[in-house]
Amino acid sequence: MNIETNGGNNIIRILLIEDDNDLSMATAMGLEQRGYSVDAVYTGAAALETLEHERIDLILLDVMLPDIEGHELILQMRSDRVGYIGPIIFMSCLADSSNIVDAFRNGGNDYIVKPAKFEALVERIETNLAEQRQGKPMGKFWYKRFMIDHPKRVVYRAEDGIVKEKIPLSPTEYSLLKELTAHAGEVILYKQLYKRIWKLDDLGDVRTLMVHVSNLKRKLHLNGTDVISAIRGVGYLFQDL
Structure with a gap:
C-alpha cells in the first residue's frame, strides 16, 4: 500500500536522521513496508544537503549526532535559509524534561523516547501528518x-x-x-x-x-x-x- 500526500500523487517521504546504523536500517525498513519512502542519513550535514535537493514531508531526528546536536540542527532546518516547515519528530534516549522542552522550544512537533515500539512511532507519524494536513490552509x-x-x-x-x-x-x-x-x-x-x-x-x-x-x-x-x-x-x- 502506498501512502500518499495531500495532493494524492506522491508517496510521503520521511527523512530519518539517526546515527545508529542498526536502528536506522530497522526503522527505515519498517516504514517502507508501511508504504512510506525513507531517506536515511547519519549526520546533520547530510540531512541539510537532503533538504536542499529533495521534497521531505516529515523528519525523524535524533538528538545525539556525530557532527551536531539535534537541538542545533533543528534551528538550522527551521531557519529562513533552509525554510523547512513540515513536522519534525525527535527520537532520543534522553528522557529528561530539559531535553524535551528544548526540542519543542526549538521548533519540534513531537518527542519520542527510545527505545519505542514501532507501532507507537507509526501512530505518532500519522498523527503529525494529519495535523499538518489540517493546518495546510494557513497562509x-x-x-x-x-x-x-x-x-x-x-x-x-x-x-x-x-x-x-x-x-x-x-x-x-x-x-x-x-x-x-x-x-x-x-x-x-x-x-x-x-x-x-x-x-x-x-x-x-x-x-x-x-x-x-x-x-x-x-x-x-x-x-x-x-x-x-x-x-x-x-x-x-x-x-x-
Missing part, C-alpha cells in the same frame, strides 16, 4: 500593524497592507503567536497554552510561559498598544485587530 494573515507568513514562520510589521520590516521571533515566540492569533478574541488559559506549545500536560513553572509571552508582547508593541493582554491568574487574550 499569510494580515492585521492592522503586522503580517504573519505561516508557511515561512515569519512575522513582519506592516502598514496599510505594505510590509515594512521583519520582526525577529524565536521558534517559541512564533508558536505562541500562532496559537494566540488562531484563537483571537478568546482567552487561552495558561495550562492550555503551555500544553499546546510544549506538549506537556503539567503546567510546570508558569514563569517560563510568562517570560516568553512578555518577550513576544515587547516585540509586537506598537504606539503604546499591546495586542496581547494578560488576564491575571487566568491566561492571555489576543486582541483581534
